[in-house]
Amino acid sequence: MTSPVKTTCPYCGVGCGVITTTDADGKTHVAGDPDHPANYGKLCSKGSALGDTLGTKDRLLTPRLYGQDVSWAQALDHVAAQLTATIREYGPDSVAFYVSGQLLTEDYYVANKLMKGFIGSANIDTNSRLCMSSSVAGHKRAFGEDIVPGHYDDWDKTDLAVLVGSNAAWCHPILFQRLIRNQNERGMKMVIIDPRRTPSCDSADLHLPIRPGTDVSLFNGLLVYLADNGFEDSHYCREYTRGHPDALQAAREDAPDLLTVAQRCDISPDRLEAFYQLFSQTENSLTIYSQGVNQSSQGTDKVNAIINCHLFTGRIGRPGQGPFSVTGQPNAMGGREVGGLANTLAAHMDFDDDSIQIVKEFWQTETVATQPGLKAIDLFNHMAEGKIKALWVMGTNPAASVPNANLVHDALQKCPLVIVSDCIDNTDTLQHAHIALPAQGWGEKDGTVTNSERRISRQRRFLAPAGQAKADFWILAEVAKRMGWQDAFDYESPADVFREYSALTAYKNDNHRGLNLSGLADLAADEYNHLSPIQWPVPAAANNPATAPATHANDQRFFAQGGYFTPDGRARFVPVRYIPPQQETSPTFPIVLNSGRLRDQWHTMTRTGKSARLNDHIKEPLLTLHPEDAKKHNLVSGSFIKVKSRQGDAILRCDISDNQRRGEAFMPMHWNNQYAAQACVAQLAQNNTDPLSGQPEMKYTPINMALWKPDWSGLLITRTALTLPNLSYWTKRLSTDCFVYQIAAKNVEITPQQFIDHVFDDFPAQNIQSVQDRKKSTAAIAAFHQNRLERLFFTHSGTVQYQSAWLEKLFAKEQISTEDRRSLLAGKSAQPQEDVGPLICSCFGVGANQIKTVCQDNPHIELDGIGEILKAGTNCGSCRSEIRNIVEKFAPAANERA
Numbered sequence: 062m063t064s065p066v067k068t069t070c071p072y073c074g075v076g077c078g079v080i081t082t083t084d085a086d087g088k089t090h091v092a093g094d095p096d097h098p099a100n101y102g103k104l105c106s107k108g109s110a111l112g113d114t115l116g117t118k119d120r121l122l123t124p125r126l127y128g129q130d131v132s133w134a135q136a137l138d139h140v141a142a143q144l145t146a147t148i149r150e151y152g153p154d155s156v157a158f159y160v161s162g163q164l165l166t167e168d169y170y171v172a173n174k175l176m177k178g179f180i181g182s183a184n185i186d187t188n189s190r191l192c193m194s195s196s197v198a199g200h201k202r203a204f205g206e207d208i209v210p211g212h213y214d215d216w217d218k219t220d221l222a223v224l225v226g227s228n229a230a231w232c233h234p235i236l237f238q239r240l241i242r243n244q245n246e247r248g249m250k251m252v253i254i255d256p257r258r259t260p261s262c263d264s265a266d267l268h269l270p271i272r273p274g275t276d277v278s279l280f281n282g283l284l285v286y287l288a289d290n291g292f293e294d295s296h297y298c299r300e301y302t303r304g305h306p307d308a309l310q311a312a313r314e315d316a317p318d319l320l321t322v323a324q325r326c327d328i329s330p331d332r333l334e335a336f337y338q339l340f341s342q343t344e345n346s347l348t349i350y351s352q353g354v355n356q357s358s359q360g361t362d363k364v365n366a367i368i369n370c371h372l373f374t375g376r377i378g379r380p381g382q383g384p385f386s387v388t389g390q391p392n393a394m395g396g397r398e399v400g401g402l403a404n405t406l407a408a409h410m411d412f413d414d415d416s417i418q419i420v421k422e423f424w425q426t427e428t429v430a431t432q433p434g435l436k437a438i439d440l441f442n443h444m445a446e447g448k449i450k451a452l453w454v455m456g457t458n459p460a461a462s463v464p465n466a467n468l469v470h471d472a473l474q475k476c477p478l479v480i481v482s483d484c485i486d487n488t489d490t491l492q493h494a495h496i497a498l499p500a501q502g503w504g505e506k507d508g509t510v511t512n513s514e515r516r517i518s519r520q521r522r523f524l525a526p527a528g529q530a531k532a533d534f535w536i537l538a539e540v541a542k543r544m545g546w547q548d549a550f551d552y553e554s555p556a557d558v559f560r561e562y563s564a565l566t567a568y569k570n571d572n573h574r575g576l577n578l579s580g581l582a583d584l585a586a587d588e589y590n591h592l593s594p595i596q597w598p599v600p601a602a603a604n605n606p607a608t609a610p611a612t613h614a615n616d617q618r619f620f621a622q623g624g625y626f627t628p629d630g631r632a633r634f635v636p637v638r639y640i641p642p643q644q645e646t647s648p649t650f651p652i653v654l655n656s657g658r659l660r661d662q663w664h665t666m667t668r669t670g671k672s673a674r675l676n677d678h679i680k681e682p683l684l685t686l687h688p689e690d691a692k693k694h695n696l697v698s699g700s701f702i703k704v705k706s707r708q709g710d711a712i713l714r715c716d717i718s719d720n721q722r723r724g725e726a727f728m729p730m731h732w733n734n735q736y737a738a739q740a741c742v743a744q745l746a747q748n749n750t751d752p753l754s755g756q757p758e759m760k761y762t763p764i765n766m767a768l769w770k771p772d773w774s775g776l777l778i779t780r781t782a783l784t785l786p787n788l789s790y791w792t793k794r795l796s797t798d799c800f801v802y803q804i805a806a807k808n809v810e811i812t813p814q815q816f817i818d819h820v821f822d823d824f825p826a827q828n829i830q831s832v833q834d835r836k837k838s839t840a841a842i843a844a845f846h847q848n849r850l851e852r853l854f855f856t857h858s859g860t861v862q863y864q865s866a867w868l869e870k871l872f873a874k875e876q877i878s879t880e881d882r883r884s885l886l887a888g889k890s891a892q893p894q895e896d897v898g899p900l901i902c903s904c905f906g907v908g909a910n911q912i913k914t915v916c917q918d919n920p921h922i923e924l925d926g927i928g929e930i931l932k933a934g935t936n937c938g939s940c941r942s943e944i945r946n947i948v949e950k951f952a953p954a955a956n957e958r959a
C-alpha cells in the first residue's frame with residue numbers, strides 16, 4: 062500500500078478533502094480527510110466512488126493531429142503555428158479559449174495570462190458561465206467585488222437556512238448533512254424555495270414550490286415585509302450601504318402586498334407569510350442559493366433581490382448569517398479568482414484603465430486585452446457565424462453541456478481549427494477536434510482548487526500520468542513559448558505558477574481588492590507541497606499558512622463592519638423588478654422544462670459513468686411529470702415520450718411524480734450522445750441569457766411532448782461496448798462486468814432481425830444460442846466464447862420483466878453452467894433471486910426492496926433503525942431522504958406516527 066496522499070475531490074464546489082492510498086494491485090482506495098474543514102472525513106456517494114473512475118480505459122493517451130497519433134513536439138508546434146497564423150490573418154479576437162471549472166487554479170491562470178496578456182483578446186470563457194456567473198455579477202453589483210462573505214461554519218451555526226433553487230441533498234450532499242446535524246442538534250429551521258419537491262424538501266420545515274422564475278418578486282415581497290414590520294437594521298444601512306430607498310421603492314412596485322406575491326409565485330399566502338415571519342424573526346439566517354437562482358435570464362437580479370434582504374437586516378458577515386452562493390464545480394471559484402471569465406481581466410480586476418496598467422506592468426506585456434471578450438453563449442453564436450477561426454477547449458464538453466447544443470455542434474463543425482485538451486477520449490466535443498491533446502486526470506494533476514467558501518486546497522498527484530498525458534498549465538506554457546513568449550511562460554512547476562498568481566493578487570492592491578494572497582506569494586516548493594487548506598484573504602502578515610493547521614475556527618468573513626470594495630466602501634442595494642422568462646410557454650410549447658443533477662452522476666458522465674454502483678441509482682434518463690400531465694398525454698410510468706422544444710428534441714422514458722408542479726417537467730442534465738440516442742437536455746434547452754451575467758436560462762425551456770410508441774424494444778447486455786446502428790432510442794449503462802443497453806425502435810428504422818444481424822455478426826453460428834416466438838414477436842439470443850457469456854439480447858413488443866441484475870452477474874463468470882444456460886434465454890434464473898430493487902444507498906449497495914422488507918418486519922422502525930440494520934444512509938447520508946420516504950410508506954406504524 063502506498064503512503065496516504067491528501068488531495069481534494071474533483072466533483073462539486075463543496076471541495077471535500079480526500080485521502081487516497083493505492084494497493085499493490087494498483088487499486089486506489091479513497092476516504093474522507095478527517096482534518097479537512099469542508100467535510101471532516103465524510104464523502105458523498107460520488108466522492109466515495111472516486112476509486113471506480115480511475116484507470117486508462119476511455120482515456121485520451123497520445124496527442125492526435127487530424128486523427129493521427131503524433132509526438133508532443135509535433136502537436137505543440139502545430140498548435141502554436143496555427144494560432145499564430147490565425148491571429149496574423151484575422152486578429153486576436155478570432156481566437157478563443159473555452160475552459161472549465163475542472164481546471165486547477167494554476168492551469169486557469171496560465172490560460173488567462175496567455176489569452177488576455179499575450180494573444181491580446183479577452184475571448185476566454187469558462188463552463189462556470191453556465192453555473193454561477195449570475196452570482197459573480199450580483200456580488201459585484203452589491204459588494205463591488207465577487208466575494209462570498211461567509212464560510213461553511215455558518216451552516217453549522219445558523220438558526221434558519223433558506224435554500225433557494227438548491228437541491229443540496231443531492232448536489233452538495235456533505236454540506237447538506239451539516240445542515241441536518243444543525244437541525245438535529247440545535248433545532249435549526251429549514252425553508253426550501255424550489256418549484257420541485259426535491260429530496261432536500263424531505264428535511265424542510267417549509268417548502269415554497271414557487272412558479273419558476275418568480276424569485277425576484279418573492280424576495281422583493283420579503284424586503285417590503287421586513288420594512289413594514291420594523292426589521293430594518295438602520296445602523297447597518299446608514300453606515301455601510303447606499304441606495305436602499307430606491308430598492309425598497311422598486312420592491313413595493315413589484316411586490317406591493319402578500320397576496321400579489323402569492324399570486325405571482327403561485328403559492329398559498331399562508332405559506333408565504335409563514336416564510337416572511339420566520340425570516341424576519343430569525344436574526345441568524347443564511348440564504349443559500351445555487352443553480353436554480355443563477356441559471357436564469359434574470360439570475361443576477363435574483364441574486365441581488367436576496368442580497369438586498371440581507372443588507373437591509375444587516376445579516377451579513379456574522380456567524381450563521383449572510384447570502385451564500387454555492388458553486389457547482391470543484392474550482393469554479395479558482396477560475397473566478399484568476400480571471401477565467403471573459404468579462405474580468407485577472408485576479409478580481411476588471412477592464413478599467415488602472416487595472417489594465419497594473420496587469421500590464423505585472424505581466425510585462427503591452428498586449429493586455431482592454432475590453433471584455435465573448436461570454437460562452439455569444440462565443441458559440443459568433444463561431445456559428447464564422448467569426449471565430451480557432452477554438453481551444455480545455456477540460457470540458459460544450460457539445461453536450463452548452464444549451465442549444467445543436468447550434469454548438471454546428472459551430473464546432475464550422476470552426477476551421479478546434480483544439481481539445483481533455484483526459485477523456487469519448488466526448489461529444491472531442492469528435493469535432495482537429496487536434497486532441499491528452500491532459501492529466503484527477504489523481505495525476507498537481508495544483509490547487511478553491512471551494513465555495515474561498516478555501517484553497519491542494520489537489521495532489523498520487524498516480525503516474527496515463528499515457529503521455531500532461532498538465533494543462535504545461536501544455537499552455539509550451540504553446541505560449543512556441544508563440545514567442547518564452548520568458549513570460551517559463552514555469553517549471555505548478556508552485557511557480559501559484560507564486561506568480563498570488564503575487565499578482567497582491568500587486569498594487571492597497572486593500573482595494575479583497576482577493577489578496579500575498580501571504581502565499583513566497584511559498585517554497587516544500588511549503589506549497591504541504592499547504593494546508595486555507596481561506597483567502599491571506600495577507601502577508603498572516604501566520605505561515607504552510608505550517609498552520611487546517612482550521613474552520615478562523616474568522617475570514619467579510620462585511621460585518623462594512624468594508625465593501627466599491628469606490629466609497631459601501632454596499633449597493635440594487636433595485637430589481639420581476640421580468641418574465643425571455644422564452645415563454647405557448648399553445649405549441651405549453652410545458653416548462655427544468656433541468657438539473659441527479660444524486661450519483663456528475664456533469665456529462667465522463668467519470669461517474671465509469672462507476673457501476675453510481676450508474677445503479679437511476680439507470681435511464683427520465684422525464685418527470687405531474688400525474689395530471691401524464692394522464693392528459695396518455696402516459697404511464699415507463700412510457701416513451703417524444704419531447705420537443707424550439708431548439709431540439711429528445712426521446713426518453715416517463716417518470717410520474719406529484720413532486721413536480723402541473724405543467725412542468727424535469728430532466729437530468731447528464732445524458733448525452735455517448736450514453737443515449739436522444740436524451741441530451743442541452744439540445745432542448747434555450748440559450749437566452751441574463752443580460753448582465755451572460756448566464757443562460759437552463760431551468761425554463763418551453764416544450765411539448767407526446768407518447769412515442771416503438772414497434773419493438775429490447776435489452777442488450779454485452780461484455781464490450783458496441784457502436785449501435787441508428788435508432789430512435791437507446792441508452793447505455795456500464796455495469797460491473799458488462800454494458801447494458803435499453804433499445805427501442807420503429808420497424809422503418811430497423812427491424813429486430815436486422816438489429817440482431819448487426820449486433821451478432823461477429824459471432825459464428827455455433828457460438829450462438831437462441832429462441833424465437835414469432836407469434837409473440839419475442840426473441841432471445843446469447844453468444845458465447847468458449848462457454849463464457851459474451852452478448853445477450855432480448856426483444857419483445859410489449860412489457861417484459863427480465864432479471865437484469867442476475868443476467869448482468871452472469872458476465873462475471875468464466876464458465877456458464879448448464880443450469881444457467883437453460884434459464885438464460887428466459888431471462889430469469891431457475892433459482893430464486895433476491896431482487897434488491899432500485900439502488901438507494903450507493904455506499905453500502907442497499908436497494909429499495911431490502912429497505913421495504915426491513916420496514917415490513919419492523920413496523921415501528923424509524924430512519925436511523927434502517928441504518929442500524931442495513932447500514933444504509935450511515936456514510937454520506939445522501940440517500941437519507943429516499944430511505945425516509947420508503948420508511949414512511951412501508952413501516953406500518955409510520956402512518957400512526959403521522
Ligand code: SF4
Pocket residue numbers: 070071072073074075076077100103104105106107108109233234235236
Ligand atoms: Fe465530492 Fe461529494 Fe464532497 Fe462534493 S460533496 S466535493 S461530490 S465528496
